[in-house]
Amino acid sequence: GNSVTQMEGPVTLSEEAFLTINCTYTATGYPSLFWYVQYPGEGLQLLLKATKADDKGSNKGFEATYRKETTSFHLEKGSVQVSDSAVYFCALSDPNTGANSKLTFGKGITLSVRP
Amino acid sequence: DSGVTQTPKHLITATGQRVTLRCSPRSGDLSVYWYQQSLDQGLQFLIQYYNGEERAKGNILERFSAQQFPDLHSELNLSSLELGDSALYFCASSADRGRGNTGELFFGEGSRLTVL
Numbered sequence: 387g388n389s390v391t392q393m394e395g396p397v398t399l400s401e402e403a404f405l406t407i408n409c410t411y412t413a414t415g416y417p418s419l420f421w422y423v424q425y426p427g428e429g430l431q432l433l434l435k436a437t438k439a440d441d442k443g444s445n446k447g448f449e450a451t452y453r454k455e456t457t458s459f460h461l462e463k464g465s466v467q468v469s470d471s472a473v474y475f476c477a478l479s480d481p482n483t484g485a486n487s488k489l490t491f492g493k494g495i496t497l498s499v500r501p
Numbered sequence: 502d503s504g505v506t507q508t509p510k511h512l513i514t515a516t517g518q519r520v521t522l523r524c525s526p527r528s529g530d531l532s533v534y535w536y537q538q539s540l541d542q543g544l545q546f547l548i549q550y551y552n553g554e555e556r557a558k559g560n561i562l563e564r565f566s567a568q569q570f571p572d573l574h575s576e577l578n579l580s581s582l583e584l585g586d587s588a589l590y591f592c593a594s595s596a597d598r599g600r601g602n603t604g605e606l607f608f609g610e611g612s613r614l615t616v617l
Binding site (some may be wrong): 400418420422426429430431434437451475479486487488489490491492494 | 503505531532534536543544548549556557559561568591592595597602604605606607608609610611
């Protein structure tokens, strides 16, 4: 079945540090890939997405590139801020069910940014 | 604000009891999804409904059931509750392809269930 593997956390960084959060996936076919963010006490919000190989999703300074050859979708940000402290989830859609597909999530990783 | 509404936000109950969680999807979304988030299991897919019909089933216990009503709101019923059912339960909805679906799910803020 489909699965998503995220690097183990938590991650603690100083403000303005470079961030990389690794995500790899297993799927038959070509899923769409997503990064969601969960701020304390809130629901999940879409951060960025990519729907086909070599697509780059970007939002709020975060970027991730859909790499089919390495089945990866690593999240990066050049300079993190305290306000980026949250839980980050990598997810994929089921490529075999088309639109209105459930998402499979990784376990999530907690990012804490120190001033 | 995602447009997905969940009630109640918090619920404390005892083992053996039954609770109902309610979800109103975004206006016009036909698909509703339920997820369970716990510390040790992460975010687990439970069940999906599309326009009133069950569409996909995940790791949902037999003690749990769900339905989607004609007005598209959904309810998740949890019965014979155990301590291990304590978790955050999320509802999400998605648009149809004709309404610009790009695979994204829109999540509510969740219902936090504590079983004592």
